[in-house]
Amino acid sequence: MASVNAATWIGSISVLLWGTLALLTKLSGGEIPEFQLMAMTFGIAFLLMGGRWVFSGHSGAHYLRQSPLAWCIGIVGLFGYHFAYFKAMTLAPAVEVSLLAYLWPLLIVLLSAFLPGEKLRAQYIVGALVALAGCWLLISRNADGFAWENLPGYLVALSCALIWSSYSVLSRLVRSVPTDAVGWFCGVTAILALICHLLWEETVWPESVLQWIGVVGLGLGPVGVAFFTWDHGVKHGNI
Incomplete structure (x- = not known):
């Protein structure tokens, strides 16, 4: 029961992080096309999990086998x-x-x-x-x-x-399936979003440091850690 409660609390972190979505999106300038922003933020989320793998001394490739x-x-x-x-x-x-x-x-x-x-x-x-x-x-x-x-x-x-x-x-x-696998799901999502962007949108890069902070913040928080904590919460907590 203690582990279930702990997982539930971990999952609830996602809700708090998603609460920052509007603020960080506004910081990003609101001019970046949707699929481009999606590709950038999910790419950052993948790199975030990749950093965890490197820190743990492996490539994370074995998490592909799902x-x-x-x-x-x-x-x-x-x-x-x-x-x-x-x-x-x-x-x-x-x-x-x-x-x-x-x-x-x-x-x-x-x-x-x-x-x-x-x-x-x-x-x-x-x-x-x-x-x-x-x-x-x-x-x-x-x-x-x-x-x-x-x-x-x-x-x-x-x-x-x-x-x-x-x-x-x-x-x-x-x-x-370990939460680390969600890192690969984010990576594939970033690639699919990039394809949609190249097909339907024109590229618009952030023009200021503040806009980059918004983009990176999205990738680290509501599009990054939030999906990892949510995965742990719904799999092991009280859904």
Whole structure:
């Protein structure tokens, strides 16, 4: 029980780090294209874990040997979530996209009920219905009612919540996979983001030290350590 509580507290560090996301993104200048920023920050996260490997006296190559399921969960979770989020931002208003995408904690509660030893409780369902009703009221609050032209964006935003909650819950099925493997997941995510950037965006580099601080801060904190502590928490803590 003590180890479970410790893992839960470690996982909660991620929530605190994600709280710095808006500040650090603002510091980065807000002009760097999304996929370029994603490639840079996930690349930094990979280098961060790589530094741990070097400090430990090995290359980390043995962490590449994971099951196809573990790789699928890791890449779809990290890259899939961010890809869907950026896509949703182009299809619907940012505030409403964020509102729907951040339903993932609610979905984690619902989906975790299907894990071995857990069960779906009535209050979970009631809470989900209340949350969805609240979202409906907020996104249909304008004078013209529900903006049907934004529906594709809303659906993609909901897929963000589903992807991240599924990643978090399904990670329990591969709890034997060490958190170090997430470093490689970050590396592959950075490569995929770079490909998307080269296909669809123009490169914009940070122009000041403050902007570089924002980018590096993102890679070390909410896109770096946060994903490592979250992995440990959802695999070994009280989800």
